[in-house]
Amino acid sequence: MKNKEAKTILSTQHLSIGYEDKVVAQNIELNIKKGELVAVIGVNGSGKSTLLKTIIKELTPIAGNVFLEEVAIENISAKEISEKISIVLTETHFSKNLSVKELVSLGRQPYSNWLGILTSKDKVAVQNALNLIAVQDLAHKKCSDLSDGQLQKVMLARALAQNTPLIMLDEPTTHLDLYHKAFVFKMLKKLSKTTQKAIVFATHEIDLALQLCDQIILVNNGKVIQQTPENLIKEKHLEHLFPSDLIQFDSISKSFKIKS
Amino acid sequence: MKNLTTYLWLGIFILILATLLNISLGSVSIPLDEIVKSIFHLEVSKESWQYIILEYRLPKAFTAILVGSGLALSGLLMQTLFRNPLAGPYVLGLSSGASLGVALVIMGSSLFGGIAAGLFLSKWTLVIASSIGSFLVLLAILGASFKIKDTMALLIIGLMFASLTSAVVSVLSYFSPSQQLQQYIFWSFGSLGNLSWAEVGILFLFWLSGIILSIFCIKNLNSLLLGEQYAKSLGTNLKQNRFLVIFATSLLAGSITAFAGPIAFIGLAVPHLVRQIIPSSNHLVLVPAVILGGAILMLICDSIAQIPGSELTLPINAITSIIGAPVVIWLLVRKKKLMF
Numbered sequence: 343m344k345n346k347e348a349k350t351i352l353s354t355q356h357l358s359i360g361y362e363d364k365v366v367a368q369n370i371e372l373n374i375k376k377g378e379l380v381a382v383i384g385v386n387g388s389g390k391s392t393l394l395k396t397i398i399k400e401l402t403p404i405a406g407n408v409f410l411e412e413v414a415i416e417n418i419s420a421k422e423i424s425e426k427i428s429i430v431l432t433e434t435h436f437s438k439n440l441s442v443k444e445l446v447s448l449g450r451q452p453y454s455n456w457l458g459i460l461t462s463k464d465k466v467a468v469q470n471a472l473n474l475i476a477v478q479d480l481a482h483k484k485c486s487d488l489s490d491g492q493l494q495k496v497m498l499a500r501a502l503a504q505n506t507p508l509i510m511l512d513e514p515t516t517h518l519d520l521y522h523k524a525f526v527f528k529m530l531k532k533l534s535k536t537t538q539k540a541i542v543f544a545t546h547e548i549d550l551a552l553q554l555c556d557q558i559i560l561v562n563n564g565k566v567i568q569q570t571p572e573n574l575i576k577e578k579h580l581e582h583l584f585p586s587d588l589i590q591f592d593s594i595s596k597s598f599k600i601k602s
Numbered sequence: 603m604k605n606l607t608t609y610l611w612l613g614i615f616i617l618i619l620a621t622l623l624n625i626s627l628g629s630v631s632i633p634l635d636e637i638v639k640s641i642f643h644l645e646v647s648k649e650s651w652q653y654i655i656l657e658y659r660l661p662k663a664f665t666a667i668l669v670g671s672g673l674a675l676s677g678l679l680m681q682t683l684f685r686n687p688l689a690g691p692y693v694l695g696l697s698s699g700a701s702l703g704v705a706l707v708i709m710g711s712s713l714f715g716g717i718a719a720g721l722f723l724s725k726w727t728l729v730i731a732s733s734i735g736s737f738l739v740l741l742a743i744l745g746a747s748f749k750i751k752d753t754m755a756l757l758i759i760g761l762m763f764a765s766l767t768s769a770v771v772s773v774l775s776y777f778s779p780s781q782q783l784q785q786y787i788f789w790s791f792g793s794l795g796n797l798s799w800a801e802v803g804i805l806f807l808f809w810l811s812g813i814i815l816s817i818f819c820i821k822n823l824n825s826l827l828l829g830e831q832y833a834k835s836l837g838t839n840l841k842q843n844r845f846l847v848i849f850a851t852s853l854l855a856g857s858i859t860a861f862a863g864p865i866a867f868i869g870l871a872v873p874h875l876v877r878q879i880i881p882s883s884n885h886l887v888l889v890p891a892v893i894l895g896g897a898i899l900m901l902i903c904d905s906i907a908q909i910p911g912s913e914l915t916l917p918i919n920a921i922t923s924i925i926g927a928p929v930v931i932w933l934l935v936r937k938k939k940l941m942f
Binding site for chain 2: 398400420421423424425427428429431433435436437438439440441444445448449451452454456457458459486504
C-alpha cells in the first residue's frame, strides 16, 4: 500500500496446486514484494506445504503459473532457481560434523566453480551472513555442539549467504519456546527490512504472525487468500479457520480464545 | 588451509614410509639398502633379491595402495550419498555379486558337470566371474536408481541383493565337495599378492577412472551433507549425481574385488579415522585424505599379515578387521559419536 513501486519478487496467476489425483487449491493469486515478511497459515493438511513445494518447483502446478521476478518458473532452470530462492527446513538430518562456517559456506554453491572453491567475494558474503544473524562467535563450532535454536539461526545464515531475493522457511519456530519463537519472528522481520529480501514462512503461530507480518497467506478449504493482517481480521477470514466447537477468534485481541 | 597442506605432506611422507616397510618385509629377509638399490635398478648382491623385490613385493605394494585407497574412497562416497555412517563400498551388494560369480564358477563346476573343468582353476576365470557378478548387481542397482526417488530405498535394495546372493552361495556350498569349498573360501580371504605388473596396470586404469569421476562429484557431495532437499535447492542435480557416485564406486570397488577378492573393513573405517584427524567436512579435503589414509592402512595391514620374521602369511581380509575393528571401537568409546 505504502510502497506501490516496490519490485514484485514472487507472484502467481490462476495457480492451481495439488497432485495428479487431487487438486488441493485453485485460482491462487499471490503477489509478494521486496522487503515483505509473509506468513503462510492454515490448519494441518490444508496444503501449505503443497503451495511452498509448488513455488520452489518441486511440484508442477496443475494449472496457472508461478512467477519469480516476473519470469515464469517453468522457464527457469534448477540452477537459476538456486540463485532466486533459498530454503530453511524443519528437518535437521544434515551432517552434524560440519562446522558452522562450512555449513554457511555451502550457501555459496550456486556461485562457486565446479570444485566448489570459494572466492574472496564468497568469503565476504559468508562473513556478512554470519554477522547479520550474529552467530560469528559460533563460526568454528561443530553443528553437533549447537542447540536447536542456534542451529535454526545458522541455517538461516546459510540461506542469507545464498543471497537470494526470496527466502522460504518451513515452520521455523517448531521446537522453540515462546521467547525464542518471538525472537525468530523479530529477527525475520528485521532481516526483511534491512536486506530488503522477501521472506515467506509457513507457521502455526497465528497470533505472532498477525502482530508482525506485512502479509498473510491463508490456506483454507481449497482456497488461498493473501491479505494484510488488518484486512484478514476485518473481513472475518479467521473466524472459520478452525472447527468452531473448541476455539473462537477474538478480533479485538487478535487472537484465538478457548470457548468456555 | 596451511594446516591442511601440512597434513597432506605428512600423509605422503607416512605413505612412503609404509611402502618401504611393506617392501622390506617378507619370507626372505633382504637388507634395506639392497631394497632401495633394487628399486632403482642398481647393482644388487643377489640377483634373486632384485627379482623378489621387482616382480613380487613392489607389485604387491602397489596393489595394496590401489586397493586401500580405492576402497576407502568408495566408502566415503557411499557414506555421503546415503548419509549413513554405516555405509561402506559394499553396501550396494557389489561384493555379494562378485562372490556369487566366483562361487558359481568354482562350486558350480562340480555341480553342473565340468564343461571346461580345467579352465576353472585359472586366475583370469575368477577375475572375469567376479567382474560379471558385480557388473550384474551394478546394472540392477543403476536400473533401480532411475526408478526410485528415495535414496534410502536403494540402500535397502542393496542389502537385499547381499542376502539373496549369500543365500545362493550357501546353497552352492552345501552341495559342494570340500576341495571346491576350500578354493572358494581361499578366494574370499582376499589376496594382494598374486598380481603381475600387467594386472596391476589394468587395476590402475579402473582405479584412475573411479578417482576422476569422484573428483567431479566433490561439489555435489558437499551439498549432500545438508540432505537431499537442501542440495536440490542449491542447484544440485540429484539423480545425475547419484548415478555418477554409484558408477564411480562400482568402478573402484568392483575392479578391486575382481583382482584382490572381497576386502572387509577398510572402506567403512578409513573415512571415520580420517574424520577424526582432519578438521574438515569438505570433500575437497576429505577425498585426498581418505585416498592417502586408505593406502597407508592397507600397507600396514599387509605388512602385519606377513608376520615379520616368519614365513607364514595370514589372510589379508581377516587382518584388516582384526587391526581395524578395535581402532574404530576405541574411537567410538572416546568420542561417543560416529558422524557421516
